[in-house]
Amino acid sequence: MSEFLSKLDRIDRRWLYAFTIILVIIPIVSPLGLPVKVSKPTRDFHSIIKDLPEGSVVVYEEGSISGQYDVTRAACVATLKLIFSQPVKFVAFCDSADGPVLLKAMLSIVNPESYGKEYGKDYVIFDFAPGGETATASFATDMRKTFSTDHYRTPIDEIPLMSEINSAEDVDLIIQVFVGCYNCDWVVRQWVVPYKTTYLGITSECCTPMIAAYYPASCKAYLPGTIGATEMEILGKIPGEGATVSDAKNLGLIPMILFIILGNIAYFSERFGKEEEK
Amino acid sequence: MSATIKSLIPTLITTIVAIFIIVEYFAPPITILGDIKGSFTSWAVIIASFTMILGALYLVRFHGLKIIREGLGSQEGLYSSITLFILVLFVSVGLAFGGTGTPQYNLIYMNIMKPIASITRGICFFYCISAAYRAFKLKTWEAGGMLVAGVLYSLRQIPIGPAVWAPIEHIGDWILTYPNVGATRGGIVATAFGSIIIALRTLYNKELSVKMIAEAG
Amino acid sequence: MTPIEVLMTWVAAILTLMVFSFLWKENKFYRIAEHVGVGAAAGHGTLTAINSIQTSCLNPLLKGQLLLAIPLILGLMVFLRLSKNLGWASRYPMMFMTGTGIGVMLGAIMEGQIIGLLKATVADIFVGNAFLAVSALIVLVGFVTTLSYFVFTKEHKGGLGTSARIGRVFIMASFSCNWSAEMIYYLGLIVSAFMFLINVWIKQAMLGIV
Numbered sequence: 001m002s003e004f005l006s007k008l009d010r011i012d013r014r015w016l017y018a019f020t021i022i023l024v025i026i027p028i029v030s031p032l033g034l035p036v037k038v039s040k041p042t043r044d045f046h047s048i049i050k051d052l053p054e055g056s057v058v059v060y061e062e063g064s065i066s067g068q069y070d071v072t073r074a075a076c077v078a079t080l081k082l083i084f085s086q087p088v089k090f091v092a093f094c095d096s097a098d099g100p101v102l103l104k105a106m107l108s109i110v111n112p113e114s115y116g117k118e119y120g121k122d123y124v125i126f127d128f129a130p131g132g133e134t135a136t137a138s139f140a141t142d143m144r145k146t147f148s149t150d151h152y153r154t155p156i157d158e159i160p161l162m163s164e165i166n167s168a169e170d171v172d173l174i175i176q177v178f179v180g181c182y183n184c185d186w187v188v189r190q191w192v193v194p195y196k197t198t199y200l201g202i203t204s205e206c207c208t209p210m211i212a213a214y215y216p217a218s219c220k221a222y223l224p225g226t227i228g229a230t231e232m233e234i235l236g237k238i239p240g241e242g243a244t245v246s247d248a249k250n251l252g253l254i255p256m257i258l259f260i261i262l263g264n265i266a267y268f269s270e271r272f273g274k275e276e277e278k
Numbered sequence: 279m280s281a282t283i284k285s286l287i288p289t290l291i292t293t294i295v296a297i298f299i300i301v302e303y304f305a306p307p308i309t310i311l312g313d314i315k316g317s318f319t320s321w322a323v324i325i326a327s328f329t330m331i332l333g334a335l336y337l338v339r340f341h342g343l344k345i346i347r348e349g350l351g352s353q354e355g356l357y358s359s360i361t362l363f364i365l366v367l368f369v370s371v372g373l374a375f376g377g378t379g380t381p382q383y384n385l386i387y388m389n390i391m392k393p394i395a396s397i398t399r400g401i402c403f404f405y406c407i408s409a410a411y412r413a414f415k416l417k418t419w420e421a422g423g424m425l426v427a428g429v430l431y432s433l434r435q436i437p438i439g440p441a442v443w444a445p446i447e448h449i450g451d452w453i454l455t456y457p458n459v460g461a462t463r464g465g466i467v468a469t470a471f472g473s474i475i476i477a478l479r480t481l482y483n484k485e486l487s488v489k490m491i492a493e494a495g
Numbered sequence: 496m497t498p499i500e501v502l503m504t505w506v507a508a509i510l511t512l513m514v515f516s517f518l519w520k521e522n523k524f525y526r527i528a529e530h531v532g533v534g535a536a537a538g539h540g541t542l543t544a545i546n547s548i549q550t551s552c553l554n555p556l557l558k559g560q561l562l563l564a565i566p567l568i569l570g571l572m573v574f575l576r577l578s579k580n581l582g583w584a585s586r587y588p589m590m591f592m593t594g595t596g597i598g599v600m601l602g603a604i605m606e607g608q609i610i611g612l613l614k615a616t617v618a619d620i621f622v623g624n625a626f627l628a629v630s631a632l633i634v635l636v637g638f639v640t641t642l643s644y645f646v647f648t649k650e651h652k653g654g655l656g657t658s659a660r661i662g663r664v665f666i667m668a669s670f671s672c673n674w675s676a677e678m679i680y681y682l683g684l685i686v687s688a689f690m691f692l693i694n695v696w697i698k699q700a701m702l703g704i705v
Binding site: 287320372404 | 499500503504506507510511514515517518523526527528529530531532533534535536537538539540541542543544545546547548551552562563565566567569570571573574576577583586587588589590591592593594595596597598599600601602603604605608609612613615616630631633634635636637638639640641642644645662663664665666667668669670671672674675676677678679681682684685687688691
């Protein structure tokens with residue numbers, strides 16, 4: 001046994017990578033189709049959007065980056081589909097440089113026009129405002145000073161939707177897509193505390209432990225990456241790719257757990273072996 | 279005079295702007311205060327755009343000097359020329375076709391930048407796999423607790439965990455919602471106190487790191 | 496798929512495989528992909544910045560909002576950082592941004608991140624369910640002990656030492672969540688990459704299966 005474990009210690013790690021890649025590919029080629037249980041934050045997320053009164057104003061702060069787009073896309077698409085199925089007004093702006101491109105790509109998947117929405121009357125998108133928290137604060141204080149035109153270069157005063165919206169006081173809900181662990185602090189400080197705006201978060205799995213600290217006091221609900229997307233798709237009966245990606249992750253963690261167990265068996269057998277010698 | 283222009287006046291600008299915005303937050307809603315705060319924050323957004331271009335200029339200068347020093351025929355010179363070529367390609371396509379919202383720009387963005395950005399992060403997973411055998415050992419009770427909690431929480435996040443053993447769902451959620459939240463909230467508060475102190479030191483021109491960065495310029 | 500989409504899919508697949516080649520060993524293909532990524536990110540950032548300056552500053556300025564000349568001048572002063580003699584002038588816009596950042600942060604930080612979190616932690620204890628109340632007490636203990644761990648002005652001895660040691664256990668619990676969350680996140684990226692390679696590149700672009 002100890003010989004086997006010491007051989008394992010010397011194994012070329014490229015064999016480990018190959019083993020991992022095979023386990024990742026198997027559920028992609030042949031999905032396992034395991035059930036997913038919906039967690040409380042996702043239920044809250046879904047019900048808050050579903051219960052929005054008619055005419056509510058929803059601000060969507062897009063903070064996705066290209067490096068995390070694959071992980072947050074499914075959750076964002078499921079959320080956008082749910083929002084556009086509601087009789088609410090939608091205003092989006094970006095706090096990351098990649099935001100405008102990624103938001104447009106997601107909107108092309110969602111296709112708001114298929115929900116009867118008209119650009120300029122029911123939804124509007126703005127570009128990227130650099131500066132991090134300062135940009136969030138600027139948009140919350142005065143949208144017209146932050147952006148003079150929308151993404152399509154239409155002056156903001158010529159957009160019918162924006163005729164009665166200029167600051168966070170006119171907004172009922174803010175949904176922030178964030179990928180930096182401390183970006184949720186920006187919305188808490190600039191929207192929730194001064195204006196008491198309801199705040200929902202969408203993030204990748206790596207930032208979930210951070211947003212969990214603000215739940216449910218400041219952040220009323222959140223979606224944690226692809227598992228959150230899967231749960232939203234189940235709750236809202238919205239077909240999407242979240243379930244596919246979640247299912248494909250099933251076997252990928254096995255090498256990690258297997259090697260942790262083997263490593264500890266090797267460690268303890270070596271340790272007890274030395275103690276016996278003494 | 280030199281110290282006044284180079285150091286004192288910038289610090290005064292910081293202090294006046296910061297104090298004004300803080301006063302606006304605590305004062306009753308007065309239109310003029312809100313307007314000035316809105317102007318200050320929107321101006322900061324505009325200045326931030328210029329700093330992004332400054333970053334690109336630093337990159338161009340770095341790689342340009344490398345090409346001049348090493349020559350285009352060398353390996354490093356080739357890599358630097360690739361960087362500059364792609365930079366110019368992205369800016370040119372964007373400017374030529376009307377910004378980042380066009381199908382042409384979307385094509386190069388989604389097929390050049392996105393895959394590189396995501397896979398560069400993703401390959402860390404493989405290094406964690408190879409580290410798992412050597413590094414994650416139960417040497418102390420604390421390390422053991424950390425490892426067990428981590429494994430249970432990670433199994434909660436993929437469907438196979440609750441499918442194999444149903445209680446993992448509740449255990450994983452409990453670990454996230456209670457011990458993790460306790461520590462994270464403590465960390466957030468500690469960070470908040472630290473931020474307040476550094477901010478006040480910056481306003482008093484006592485914060486060394488800010489002074490050093492300013493003097494390096 | 497249109498021919499240009501097929502071509503760009505091949506480009507994406509080749510770049511993906513070039514980055515994956517790093518798992519074999521450091522090599523030229525990975526270095527090329529790395530430099531392409533850096534150039535792309537810088538180019539994209541430059542483009543969005545130019546767009547932002549045009550829409551937020553230049554266009555309104557030309558339409559009569561003359562006050563925007565101030566951020567325009569401050570923004571141009573940023574480039575003086577490249578000069579050895581005039582680099583000090585770039586402090587003006589930088590310190591303006593610093594002041595704005597401090598101002599927007601300091602106003603709400605007490606209520607949002609200190610008092611707000613403390614209120615939420617204490618309020619959760621007073622619920623009807625005993626298990627949840629005990630769990631909320633654990634959060635409070637974690638909160639206080641983690642905070643005590645970050646007190647560096649006093650030596651961790653006696654009561655503070657015990658509290659800091661308990662806080663360390665909670666910090667490790669938080670690290671365990673963060674570590675496993677990172678693993679799942681990286682796994683998600685790898686899975687998405689392979690899904691692209693199999694479903695889009697091989698099936699659609701190579702074999703023409705829709």
